[in-house]
Amino acid sequence: MATPALSDTIPPASASPTSSCADPHAPFEVLIDSSPASAGHPLKYRPLQPELFAGVFKDEWLAAPFAAALERGTEASLRALLHEEVGGRVYSFEMLRPDFCAKLIAETEHYEASKLPVERPNTMNNYGVILNRIGMKPLLDQLQRRAVQPLAALLFPTEGSELTSHHTFMVQYKKGEDLGLDMHHDDSDVTLNVCLGKEFTGATLSFCGGFGTEAHRKHVHTYTHRVGRAVVHLGSHRHGADDITSGERYSLIMWSTGAFRLTEAYKAVHSRNLHGADGGQPDPICLSYTHDPDYGEYLPYPPGKAVKPQSRELHLARFTDEQAALKAEDLKVRGTADFKEGAWRAAACKYACGVDYARKAGRGAKELLVPLLLNGAQCHLKLGEAAVAAKLCSEALEREPENVKALYRRAVARMQTSENSEARQDLLAAAKLDPSNKEVRARLSECRAAAEAEKIKERALFAAMLQASSAKGTASSVLAVPSNSISNGELEEQAQAAASSK
Numbered sequence: 001m002a003t004p005a006l007s008d009t010i011p012p013a014s015a016s017p018t019s020s021c022a023d024p025h026a027p028f029e030v031l032i033d034s035s036p037a038s039a040g041h042p043l044k045y046r047p048l049q050p051e052l053f054a055g056v057f058k059d060e061w062l063a064a065p066f067a068a069a070l071e072r073g074t075e076a077s078l079r080a081l082l083h084e085e086v087g088g089r090v091y092s093f094e095m096l097r098p099d100f101c102a103k104l105i106a107e108t109e110h111y112e113a114s115k116l117p118v119e120r121p122n123t124m125n126n127y128g129v130i131l132n133r134i135g136m137k138p139l140l141d142q143l144q145r146r147a148v149q150p151l152a153a154l155l156f157p158t159e160g161s162e163l164t165s166h167h168t169f170m171v172q173y174k175k176g177e178d179l180g181l182d183m184h185h186d187d188s189d190v191t192l193n194v195c196l197g198k199e200f201t202g203a204t205l206s207f208c209g210g211f212g213t214e215a216h217r218k219h220v221h222t223y224t225h226r227v228g229r230a231v232v233h234l235g236s237h238r239h240g241a242d243d244i245t246s247g248e249r250y251s252l253i254m255w256s257t258g259a260f261r262l263t264e265a266y267k268a269v270h271s272r273n274l275h276g277a278d279g280g281q282p283d284p285i286c287l288s289y290t291h292d293p294d295y296g297e298y299l300p301y302p303p304g305k306a307v308k309p310q311s312r313e314l315h316l317a318r319f320t321d322e323q324a325a326l327k328a329e330d331l332k333v334r335g336t337a338d339f340k341e342g343a344w345r346a347a348a349c350k351y352a353c354g355v356d357y358a359r360k361a362g363r364g365a366k367e368l369l370v371p372l373l374l375n376g377a378q379c380h381l382k383l384g385e386a387a388v389a390a391k392l393c394s395e396a397l398e399r400e401p402e403n404v405k406a407l408y409r410r411a412v413a414r415m416q417t418s419e420n421s422e423a424r425q426d427l428l429a430a431a432k433l434d435p436s437n438k439e440v441r442a443r444l445s446e447c448r449a450a451a452e453a454e455k456i457k458e459r460a461l462f463a464a465m466l467q468a469s470s471a472k473g474t475a476s477s478v479l480a481v482p483s484n485s486i487s488n489g490e491l492e493e494q495a496q497a498a499a500s501s502k
């Protein structure tokens with residue numbers, strides 16, 4: 001079969017050389033499609049390599065066998081170059097010459113150095129640049145038309161027969177910057193990913209299942225990037241960039257879209273929230289902290305990441321009360337296994353997820369809710385997060401005001417934040433409910449000792465304040481304030497004010 005006819009509907013370039021009809025000796029500049037970065041004002045960029053902006057993708061930039069196969073234009077010649085990474089779904093082949101890869105990297109580095117506005121590829125990348133926006137769209141249109149379209153039509157006839165546009169960008173990973181990219185699927189029908197360099201270790205690309213399929217969180221393959229080599233896959237195929245361990249990796253990514261987007265098949269899958277809707281046991285590598293509402297049920301969230309409450313709600317709504325009760329029970333067991341291994345963060349996440357399910361289950365998981373809250377509190381105490389621990393205990397106490405464990409743990413949390421009088425109240429209440437509880441009694445003496453130490457500190461501060469004030473002759477006015485009406489903080493402030501006004 002000959003390679004299919006190419007679409008003519010690729011939109012025209014958004015950036016164009018400004019020198020084409022002007023002074024031939026003027027420096028070559030391209031207009032940057034800079035919206036919204038420059039509020040619609042056109043910006044000019046003086047490229048390092050003008051040939052990358054002339055809208056002609058030269059054959060000499062392609063790996064020779066690939067250029068020859070495109071020239072022949074037969075299915076057999078293209079297929080002969082492809083390596084099937086995942087049967088019928090992910091393919092790789094030698095695509096670009098390494099010197100051209102280096103050219104592309106050098107141009108984007110030059111662009112970054114120009115200090116013109118840089119638009120990052122998507123919400124998940126903090127580095128890299130959208131190549132379409134810096135004047136390379138004409139070149140990339142040609143690359144799509146000449147190289148990507150024939151492959152897409154051959155490999156993915158349903159999704160890739162008629163590509164009409166693309167979002168093309170460079171991604172960049174390095175220690176101290178983005179290390180990798182969380183599991184996701186692309187906003188594309190067909191994705192091309194070519195490794196450009198430089199030298200690196202790690203930074204593999206892991207593939208799981210297709211979005212909307214039962215197996216979307218089952219690992220199928222981990223691909224190792226090589227400079228000049230491309231990998232092609234459906235945008236809906238879940239994948240993620242594994243962390244780089246040394247060096248720097250750059251890849252050119254082209255997200256192609258086209259007629260498939262308008263089909264009912266596309267809309268049926270992509271209009272629904274299907275993240276995490278697989279029912280089975282996911283492979284940890286396939287979990288996404290950005291997208292999966294049940295991530296915390298399996299792994300601890302990376303620092304600063306958390307589930308969006310709305311997507312968690314949608315996720316919980318999928319379960320009947322009976323199913324939710326079973327989930328709560330299972331998470332309690334798994335959280336306890338983590339706890340026993342000292343994995344406090346993982347355990348805290350599991351207990352918190354268990355609380356969600358127990359709430360959803362209502363009466364069916366009534367006896368689980370308070371233990372889950374208190375186990376979570378214990379994890380946060382271990383993590384030194386006393387305020388969170390106290391909040392969880394308070395929630396437990398709303399349900400069971402006479403729960404000795406809840407009073408005790410809240411007291412421990414409050415002592416950690418120096419709220420000794422509140423802690424004492426909790427401990428006294430606990431001691432009244434369980435007079436023989438040794439832990440409660442021990443903490444009560446600790447609490448008393450802490451209160452005593454506070455008093456001593458308070459007296460010392462007050463004495464210092466008196467000394468400072470009498471030196472200034474204002475002792476009488478300060479003395480008029482009864483000491484028991486001043487909090488420790490206020491005393492400290494007054495002492496400092498008196499000392500600094502010396």
Ligand SMILES: O=C(O)CCC(=O)C(=O)O
Nearest residue numbers: 171186193205241251253
């Ligand atoms: O870094 C890679 O190889 C993959 C990047 C990717 O999947 C993306 O940008 O959508």
Ligand SMILES: [Fe+2]
Nearest residue numbers: 184185186239
């Ligand atoms: Fe991707």
